[in-house]
Amino acid sequence: NAGVTQTPKFQVLKTGQSMTLQCAQDMNHEYMSWYRQDPGMGLRLIHYSVGAGITDQGEVPNGYNVSRSTTEDFPLRLLSAAPSQTSVYFCASSPFVGDTQYFGPGTRLTVL
Amino acid sequence: DQQVKQNSPSLSVQEGRISILNCDYTNSMFDYFLWYKKYPAEGPTFLISISSIKDKNEDGRFTVFLNKSAKHLSLHIVPSQPGDSAVYFCAARGNSGGSNYKLTFGKGTLLTVNP
Numbered sequence: 552n553a554g555v556t557q558t559p560k561f562q563v564l565k566t567g568q569s570m571t572l573q574c575a576q577d578m579n580h581e582y583m584s585w586y587r588q589d590p591g592m593g594l595r596l597i598h599y600s601v602g603a604g605i606t607d608q609g610e611v612p613n614g615y616n617v618s619r620s621t622t623e624d625f626p627l628r629l630l631s632a633a634p635s636q637t638s639v640y641f642c643a644s645s646p647f648v649g650d651t652q653y654f655g656p657g658t659r660l661t662v663l
Numbered sequence: 664d665q666q667v668k669q670n671s672p673s674l675s676v677q678e679g680r681i682s683i684l685n686c687d688y689t690n691s692m693f694d695y696f697l698w699y700k701k702y703p704a705e706g707p708t709f710l711i712s713i714s715s716i717k718d719k720n721e722d723g724r725f726t727v728f729l730n731k732s733a734k735h736l737s738l739h740i741v742p743s744q745p746g747d748s749a750v751y752f753c754a755a756r757g758n759s760g761g762s763n764y765k766l767t768f769g770k771g772t773l774l775t776v777n778p
Contacts, residue, residue, distance in 0.1 A: 584765075591672070592770060593669075593768045594707070594771075641706050651712065653709070654699075655706050656706050
C-alpha cells in the first residue's frame with residue numbers, strides 16, 4: 552500500500568491564481584481530511600469527508616473547496632489564491648471519523 | 664477558543680533522560696486522545712493513544728497518562744534518544760455523533776534531545 556499520497560510537494564502561485572492539491576489513499580478509508588499547518592498554529596482542519604459524496608467544513612474553510620467523488624481521492628481546490636494561504640497542507644485519512652489518522656507527506660504552498 | 668492546549672512550545676532534554684510533554688483540554692466531551700510525532704518536511708505519524716476509560720497506556724519507551732479530573736494528559740519518553748527530536752502534537756476526539764468525532768489538535772511541542 553502506498554498509504555496517503557499528495558501532489559505536488561511544492562507549489563508557488565501568484566495572488567489570484569487557482570490550483571488543485573491532490574490527495575489519494577489506497578486503504579479504502581471512509582474518512583479523509585485536509586489540514587493546514589502554520590508556525591505556532593498547529594494543525595487546523597480545513598474540510599473533511601466521511602465518505603464518497605459527503606463533505607463538510609472544518610475550522611478554516613474559507614477560500615477552499617473540496618469534493619469526494621470516489622473513496623480514494625479528496626482534492627482541495629484554491630479558488631483565488633491569497634498570500635494568507637501560504638502554508639503547508641496535509642491530507643489525512645482514517646478508517647472512520649475519529650479514528651487514528653494517517654497523514655500524507657504534505658504540500659508546501661507559497662502564494663506571492 | 665483553543666480546546667487542546669500544549670503550553671510548552673519547546674522542550675530540551677539530555678539523551679537518556681525522561682522527556683515529559685504536557686497537554687491540557689477544555690472540552691469534557693473528549694473521550695479519546697492521541698499523540699502524533701512530526702519530523703521536518705514529513706507528515707505527522709501516529710505515536711500512541713489513550714481512551715478516557717484508562718489512565719495509562721504504554722508502548723515501549725512511550726507512556727501516555729490521562730488525568731480526567733484535571734483534563735490533563737502527558738507523554739513520557741524514557742529513555743529519550745536523539746531520534747526522538749521532533750514536534751509532538753496532542754489531539755483529542757469528542758464522543759458524540761457527527762462532527763464531534765473530529766480530531767482537534769494542539770499547537771505542538773518541539774522536543775530536542777541532545778546527545
